[in-house]
Amino acid sequence: MRITESKKITDFFGCNVFNDGVMQKYMPRETYNELKEVTDLGKPLNKELANKVAKAMKEWAGDMGATHYTHWFQPLTGTTAEKHDSFISIDKSGNTVLEFTGSNLRKGEADASSFPSGGIRATFEARGYTVWDCSSPAFIKKSRNGAGILCIPTAFCSYTGEALDKKTPLLRSMEAINREGVRLLKILGVDAERVTANVGGEQEYFLIDKRDYNRRDDLKFTGRTLFGAMPPKGQEKNDQYYATIKDRVSDFMAELNEELWKLGITAKTQHNEVAPAQHELAPIFCTANIATDQNQLIMETLKKVADNHGLTCLLHEKPFAGVNGSGKHNNWSLCTDKGLNLLKPGANPSQNYPFLLFFTAVLAALDEYFDLVRMSAATLGNESRLGGHEAPPTVISAFIGEDMQQLFDALLSHSATGAHEKQRLNTGLNFVADIGKDFSDRNRTSPFAFTGNKFEFRMVGSSATLSTPNVVLNAAVSEMLSRMSDRLEKADKSRLHEEALGLACEFYERHKRIVFNGNGYSKEWFEEAEKRGLVHIDNSITAYDALLAPKNVALFEKFKIMNKKELESRRAIYLDNYEKTALIEARTMLMMAKREILPACMEWEDKLARDIEKLDAAGTNFGGVQKIQLAKTDALVNELFSDIEKLEAQIQEMQDLESSYDRCVFFRDRIKDTMDALRAAADSLETIVSRKVWPIPTYADILFYE
The missing domain is CATH 3.10.20.70 (Glutamine synthetase, N-terminal domain)
Incomplete structure (x- = not known):
């Protein structure tokens, strides 16, 4: 009960x-x-x-x-x-x-x-x-x-x-942003003894039947499927998102909520996500360190409760090819101990000087430390999700919405008006009241979107800790707040508000290249981003180099968040984890291909050959279809076997390389292509080999288990 x-x-x-x-x-x-x-x-x-x-x-x-x-x-x-x-x-x-x-x-x-x-x-x-x-x-x-x-x-x-x-740098970064936030607010005459980074992490996940999970070595060893042809139906009809939650999942969610509530976790929102068998849970905001702790408990509890219902929870960023992967949207805001949300524009944003300064500090931080922001979401699993028209692209930009864009354009041209008039939305229905429009729209294609009183960092992967992105955000914004305070402390106090407004405009003007309100999935955006000088970092290995860039080392050391030795260790650990994850995936694919898929296909070939032999013995002209099927199967089996041998040789070649960095690069540049080719051959075979012979549950079995 x-x-x-x-x-x-x-x-x-x-x-x-x-x-x-x-x-x-x-x-x-x-x-x-x-x-x-x-x-x-x-x-x-x-x-x-x-x-x-x-x-x-x-x-x-x-x-x-x-x-x-x-x-x-x-x-x-x-x-x-x-x-x-x-x-x-x-x-x-x-x-x-x-x-x-x-x-x-x-x-x-x-x-x-x-x-x-x-x-x-x-x-x-x-x-x-x-x-x-x-x-x-x-x-x-x-x-x-x-x-x-x-x-x-x-x-x-x-x-x-x-x-x-992961906790120590996060706590240090929270102290940094508290110190620099309070410093700036005191200059502005705002009553505050503490500034806190608050976070709300939206957790996406998949639920599948435990029996299917236990029959797939790739899911057990890597958390994702390494083989699988798309079923006739995927997510193309958009009929899963917000759909009625089925009883089995609803029972799971009910127990999950109770377990989280007992742990003091404010599980608030739950719904079906875009992909079949995909769901989301979101708690209420709390301080960044507690949000990080609680998210670890959420992931642990998801897995434990799923087991009670004969289900398995998958937290990998891309467990199934061809349908949306899972992220963890990191909603980030700054609040004072007096309850003031420093990222809320208010009724008169053009004269809300704390908002203007903190808002532009975030944009400046995102622009100057884009490489660190990109690094904070970099994992091998997340590479399969980012930039795939299902998650933000790997070029860092910020969506701020038309209203904010117009506000700063007006400030720069000295034509800003007074209070912002809240717009109403007329639904055209007499029995439905008009509703107030939010300060900004939502842009699901943006890596970093302003949503009215917070920023939503959408790149973080579903299995990741919330610590790393928030360490980076806290550190980078602290630096911009520090620069602002340095300037305003020397300003004419009789013209403080004018100086503050001018400083916000200066920061916006200098860093506005990071602002993009359009479709981040479009080819045109990548071309435009290149013109703006925004760097496209499309892989984790390159992203990890940001940890040792001199400007980034200086940032972390300035605020005593991490020293160079600690940063070097993190880069080494991230590369080591990338390498080990890659090897586990490659070895698992090789094992499944050699011991399950290839034998099943050969068994199917043998059956076709025996059928043809029987038909030929009957002295008829029958068996034409079987001969065509056998030829198709054999051609694909030859491809499969060739790719198996190639992958096996490349795994050994990768392991013979001396440095972890070289092994990671070898996997990225060589082995991934071979694995893709091997998968393509296997997935094609899945579509022609008898269901009775195919050795592992298919996407149709797994994603539509109810």
């Missing part, structure tokens, strides 16, 4: 989270207030306070049935990691007691050499530390039988202090 059948959502929302209400219940008022000063005002966490918090956390965890605790962190694998320790300890008298101290809460130890480090840690340099992130609430994860684990969100660093995770 669903919880919501007997309880309101608000009765159990966040019940597995050490949230504000729980803290007030289990902590003395003085301890609670001290902790709030640490989380809200950035005051240091002392040992005494940590002990008090640990005591309250242990008591709550025990009441919730938790027997173990873990420092839950996000290493550079792109997923999460945890090591469980029970609360059991032995006192001086040899008695078994339950213990959880401030030291246990604040710091843990992990084998840093066993996680990706890009050369920072060697096998003989194993020590690494996990450190409590008290800005993200602890929570309890429960197994199917109710066993509970207290999860403490932590950062992860090496023995020598370098960041070995």
Whole structure:
């Protein structure tokens, strides 16, 4: 029985989270207030306070049935990691007691050499530390039988202090944008003690029947299909998007929502996506670090709950060729502690100086650091999705809408009017009220779109962490805000508003080449982008080079987000992951082709040959169709076998190369083409070989399982 059948959502929302209400219940008022000063005002966490918090956390965890605790962190694998320790300890008298101290809460130890480090840690340099992130609430994860684990969100660093995770740079970048945002606002006379980057991540995913998943080695090993001919029907009728959710998926979503709500995740929107068997979930905005933590939990919970319903959740960016892949739209905004959304134009945007400055700072950041923005969405899986008329192109640009374009054109020509008059939309129906139009339209072809009070970064892949794109956005925008403050601090204070307006116009004029409100899928846009000097980075290997560009190293070092050593390690890790992912895909394709598809095709050839032999023995002129089918099959089998041998040789050649970079380039430039050719031959064979003989579930089976 669903919880919501007997309880309101608000009765159990966040019940597995050490949230504000729980803290007030289990902590003395003085301890609670001290902790709030640490989380809200950035005051240091002392040992005494940590002990008090640990005591309250242990008591709550025990009441919730938790027997173990873990420092839950996000290493550079792109997923999460945890090591469980029970609360059991032995006192001086040899008695078994339950213990959880401030030291246990604040710091843990992990084998840093066993996680990706890009050369920072060697096998003989194993020590690494996990450190409590008290800005993200602890929570309890429960197994199917109710066993509970207290999860403490932590950062992860090496023995020598370098960041070995996704969280540490994100927290550093949030401090940078807070510092620079508050600095600029104080110059403008705006009351603010804190500026926070808020994020809402829209998660797309596929659901397929678990039985089909278990029969496909490519799905099990790579997360995507390496073979598969298109079925007669795909997504061409656009009848899946927002369609009625089928009962089996609806039951899955109901359980998913309850599990997420228990974890304090504000799962808000759910719907069918464009492709068959594709869906989306979107939570409400929260701070960037908590949004990143919660998105990791969302991905984990999607997979766990799907299993309960005989389904498998696919998070790969392109699990099926020929239909839309999955992304993770990163909606990003900036707000003050007083509730002011700094990216909201307001009723009079031409005189909303904070908005004009922060808005143009974002555009300038996108233009100057386009290579980092592109890098932040670069993975091998995402390469198959980006630029395919289903996701944004790989040329970075910003959509701001006609109204914003007209506003800045008017400001530059000194013809801006006063308040923006909200437009109404007349539906032409007497019984339907007129509705207000938003400040901007939506442009699904833009990589980076302004949507009225936030920017939507649409390039991020569905399996990716939200950390990397937000580190880049926070860092790049911090730099532009810093430059603006440097200028305005020297300005004539009696003309501050005029100076601010002039500065916003100057930034817009200098960086307006990044603005494009048209069709990002069109060939004409790529030609126009080249004329504007915008660089097209169409592959991940090139994109990773941005991490070591001198201007980008200087950016990260200026705000103490990452040093050059940490950036070098990330580039090495990303290349290593690209290489290993590529090899796994190539080996899996080779295995399936040799052990499943080729034998099935030869079996089909044998059947056709025997049928022809029987018909010939009958002394008739029958068997003409079988002979044609046999000839077609044999020609494709020869192609398949030739490509198998070629791929096998190329895999060995790739492995013999000395550097990871060279192996990645070899895969990109040589092996991908061979894999495409091998797939083409296999997919053609799928269309003529008997369904009874074909060894793996087809797209028709998988995508239309209900």
